[in-house]
Amino acid sequence: MPTGIIESLDHEARGITRLDGKTIFVEGALPGELVEFESHRRKPSYEVAHLRRVLKPSVSRVTPHCPHYGVCGGCSMQHVDAGAQVAAKQRVLEDNLHHLGKLDAEQLFPAIYGSPWGYRHRGRLSVRRVLKKGGVLVGFHEKKSSYVAEMTQCPNLPPHMSALIVPLRTMIDRLSIAERLPQIEFAVGERVTVLVLRILEAPTPGDEDLLREFADAHGVVFYLQPKGPATAYRFYPLDAPALSYTLPEFAIEHFFSPTEFTQVNHAINRVLVRRALRLLDPQPGERIADLFCGLGNFTLPIARSGAEVVGIEGSPELVRRAGENAADNGLSANTRFAVANLFEATEESLAALGHFDKMLIDPPREGALEVVKALGENDSAPARIVYISCNPSTLARDAAILVHQKGYRLRGAGVVNMFPNTSHVESIALFERG
The missing domain is CATH 2.40.50.140 (Nucleic acid-binding proteins)
Known part of the structure; x- marks a missing residue:
């Protein structure tokens, strides 16, 4: 061998x-x-x-913490010391910038990291009845497989959520629609835990009784989702608090529905927002763009500084939620939100939004290629850009355009360990003109 x-x-x-x-x-x-x-x-x-x-x-x-590691496909780095995980991700970021972007950051920011366990406040668990395994399985897929891993716990989930896996298996096995329930999406908020059941068939009255009993016993809220995410509705209990997460440093509470995108790691998100705001350094009177703004995760903290902020997002539902969150936090006066497909951005479409002193970009894995290509190459362009990335290769591609074509300097970059024990690399970079 x-x-x-x-x-x-x-x-x-x-x-x-x-x-x-x-x-x-x-x-x-x-x-x-x-x-x-x-x-x-x-x-x-x-x-x-x-x-x-x-x-x-x-x-x-190190010895993996989870007994299912190696079978479950949810993790790939539990055999690596937590500090070494962060160092490896920093090297991935540097290598992508150097080899793909043909550039190096002037400064390497200290890595943002926290507890490697109990961090995952959102996720999607698969459900499947497997008679050979004794009934219903609830968990993530097996490594490089469509099979559902036979799980009894997950240390990446908050402890109370991990403790629900076995009771969920038992309860779902008793439902008449057990084989018509392929997944459970979960969202853990400040005051409530929501479980969204994807149902391909309506539950019977007996099924509904079982769900109510489970919700009462375990202190969760059930939503039912018969079709796409927009069809999810609260089933029981109807008087439970709304989902939210907080940014205490900025006195902000973001409300969201269980199928809307939010960061999975609330503790790291708080540090990331703090870092982004420190790098952006928003000042009263400045006009700042928050592109791919989602429900306002960065928009509202920027607005708290007194700057005027324009949040742009492709999802009308998230834009509506961002506006509601701005109102709930008393920030409507200096925020404005608009729906736009930023993957089709042009010089004309960006110019129509007006001049921005600074810009924050937080795109999905595809990056912000059309946005950076559409930026002007003169004093009309933002003087400072903070770029939050969940894909180092698209960050490197976009950084190359900003530096080699648009006249920016890559002042610094560093990793954000948003997903410990996985190979996922999140990062933050600062660009300045001149």
Whole structure:
């Protein structure tokens, strides 16, 4: 069986070694380790291999905290020390900027990180009845599989949410529509935990009784979703508090529905907003754009500074929610929200919004290519841009345009460990003109 010394980790947290001029990606191997591996996917220029034995372990290797690790596909880095996880993600960010963007940040910001456990306040659990496994399974998919992992807990979830997995399995197994209930979306707020049941068939009166009993026993709120996300409605109890999360530093409470996008890690989101506002440095009298603003996660803290903020988002539902949140927090006077498809942004469409002194961009994984291409190359463009990214490769692509074509400097960049124990890399970057 071939052996190799692992040089580094790739963006999926696989160890990289080389054999006969070929790059080998070894799943589960860590930098510095001497390992035995067996390839299971071969291409002309690379291979993907299973880790068979660690002959010389890394000091960063730890025992996974979760008994389901390796079977469940929800995590890929539990075998890595928490500090080493952050360092590996920082290297991924730097490598993408250097190799794809052909640039280096003038400063590396300190990484934003927190507790690696109990952080996931949102998620989607699959449901499937598997007679060979004794009934209904509730959990994430198995690694690289459509099968549902047989789970009894998940340390990434808040403890009370993790403790619901087994009771949910038992309760759903008693429903007449157990095989017509493929997933549960959960959202944990400040005062309430919501479970959204995706139902392909209406529950019977007996099913409804079981749901009410479960909600009362475990202190949760059930929503039922017969079709798309917009069809989700509160089933029981009807008098429960609304979902929300808070940004205490800015005296802001954001309300949201369980199917609307919010950051999953509330603690890290608070630190991220603080960092973004410090880098943006909004001042009273400035006019600032918040692009891909969602329900106002950054818009409202910027508005709290006294600046005038224009939030742009492609989802009419989120724009409506952002406006409501601005009103609830007494910030309607200096906020304005608009619906626009920023993936089709042009110089003309951006110019129509007026001049902005500064800009915050927080796009999905696809990045903000059309936005950065549409920015002017003169003094009419924002003097400062804070870019929040959930994909280092699209950040590097967009950064290259900002620096090499639009006259900005990449003043700094750093990682945000929004998803501990996974290979997901979130980051924040600061660009300034001149």
